[in-house]
Amino acid sequence: AAKMKVVEEPNTFGVNNPFLPQASRLQAKRDPSPVSGPAHLFRLSGKCFSLVESTYKYEFCPFHNVTQHEQTFRWNAYSGVLGIWHEWEIANNTFTGMWMRDGDACRSRSRQSKVELACGKSNRLAHVSKPSTCVYALTFETPLVCHPHALLVYPTLPEALQRRWDEVEQDLADELITAQGHEKLLRTLFEDAGYFKAPEENEPTQLEGGPDSLGLETLENCRKAHKELSKEIKRLKGLLTQHGIPYVRPTETSSLEHLGHKTPRAKPPEQLRGDPGLRGSL
Numbered sequence: 001a002a003k004m005k006v007v008e009e010p011n012t013f014g015v016n017n018p019f020l021p022q023a024s025r026l027q028a029k030r031d032p033s034p035v036s037g038p039a040h041l042f043r044l045s046g047k048c049f050s051l052v053e054s055t056y057k058y059e060f061c062p063f064h065n066v067t068q069h070e071q072t073f074r075w076n077a078y079s080g081v082l083g084i085w086h087e088w089e090i091a092n093n094t095f096t097g098m099w100m101r102d103g104d105a106c107r108s109r110s111r112q113s114k115v116e117l118a119c120g121k122s123n124r125l126a127h128v129s130k131p132s133t134c135v136y137a138l139t140f141e142t143p144l145v146c147h148p149h150a151l152l153v154y155p156t157l158p159e160a161l162q163r164r165w166d167e168v169e170q171d172l173a174d175e176l177i178t179a180q181g182h183e184k185l186l187r188t189l190f191e192d193a194g195y196f197k198a199p200e201e202n203e204p205t206q207l208e209g210g211p212d213s214l215g216l217e218t219l220e221n222c223r224k225a226h227k228e229l230s231k232e233i234k235r236l237k238g239l240l241t242q243h244g245i246p247y248v249r250p251t252e253t254s255s256l257e258h259l260g261h262k263t264p265r266a267k268p269p270e271q272l273r274g275d276p277g278l279r280g281s282l
Contacts, residue, residue, distance in 0.1 A: 026067060026080065026081055027081075028065065028081060028084055029081075029084065029102045029103075029110075030084060030102055032064050032065065032084050032085035032086075033063075033085050033086055033087060033194075033197065034194060036088070036193070036194045036195055037088055037095055037156065037195065038095065038150065038151065038156055040144055040150070041062070041117075041142075041144055041145075042063075043144075044062035044063070044123070044142070044144070045062055045064070046061075046064075047061070047062065047123075048060065048061040048064075049061075049123060049124055049125040049140065050125060051124075051125040051126070051127075051128060052071065053128050055070060055071050055072055056068055056069065056070055056071060057069045057070075057071050058082075058125065058128045058138070059125075060115060060125045060138055060140060062085075062098070062115075062140070063085050063098075064084075064085055065081055065082075065083065065084045065085060065100060066081070066082040066083045066100045066103070066113045066115070066136070066138065067079070067080065067081055067082060068080055068082050080103070080104040080111070081103045081104050081111070082100065082103045082104070082111045082112070082113045082136050083099070083100025083101050083102065083103040083111060083112045083113040083136070084100055084101065084102050084103065085098065085100055086099045086100060086101040086102065086197060087099050087101075087195065087196050087197045088190075088195045088196065089114065090153055090190060090195060093152055093153050094151050094152060094153060095117070095151040095152075095153060095195075096116070096151075097114045097115060097116050097117070098114070098115040098117070099112065099113075099114055099115075100112060100113040100114075100115065106133070106134035107133070107134065109134055110134070111134050111135075111136070112134065112135055112136070113135070113136040113137070113138055114135070114136070114137055114138070115138045115139075115140050116137070116138070116139050116140070117140055117141075117142060117145045117151065118139055118140070118141050118142075118145065119141065119142075119143070119145055119146040120141025120142055120143060120146075121141075121143060122141070122142075122143070123140075123141070123142045123143075123144075124140070124141050124142075125138060125139075125140055125141075126139045126140065126141045127139040153190075153195070156193075157193055158193075161189055161192065161193055164189055165186070165189060168182060168185045168186060168189070169182075
């Protein structure tokens, strides 16, 4: 009998693995955000680093994604996306972590991962944990962050944004803005730098009354509502005229009179307590 030759094919385990059938490949929900942050970390883009913890193999591809692959012989062994490169986490002028969001569905939300960068002798995925449901924490060691200034934010910014940051700090020192305002201005600055993703624009909130109510939260809606009300008033006036009913505009009253308030009369100035006022001569 002829012997069967076993050929071990390379396996990248990444998203859209070309060695897996199309139906079995991991599908990302979106493209990763552009590469950003310290320029000396850009060389990590395009590389992947793996770690086996218990029965799972985790793979971290900087500026791309994080994936998980169950290392068992079950017919339905799990493989999934734990997050796609989204934005940096910044605190105290320091890049403190990389957020990977919009991973595979997890109950009513998406899986997400935070990757902390730590100093190490070589590039390696050192640790993976799951601090809460659907959220993963990874530690990636690299010699690229061993210098004490390796993860500072300010030096990575273009001069224009550095000047903006200087002005924000000066305004805070001069007490022209609050700590909350300072935080908001820095967030906008980091969004402009590409380090943060701007929050998605929320859908306009309608007023109470359901979908048929008039939403007056925008100028355009106000104009539409005014136009519709004007047409309705014109129609009603036409009906009154058609039936011979006189139309009399109500007499305008002030808001205070409408509410039943009367204009207070001027009172003589009150005397200060303990002041007997002018006394007549005895």
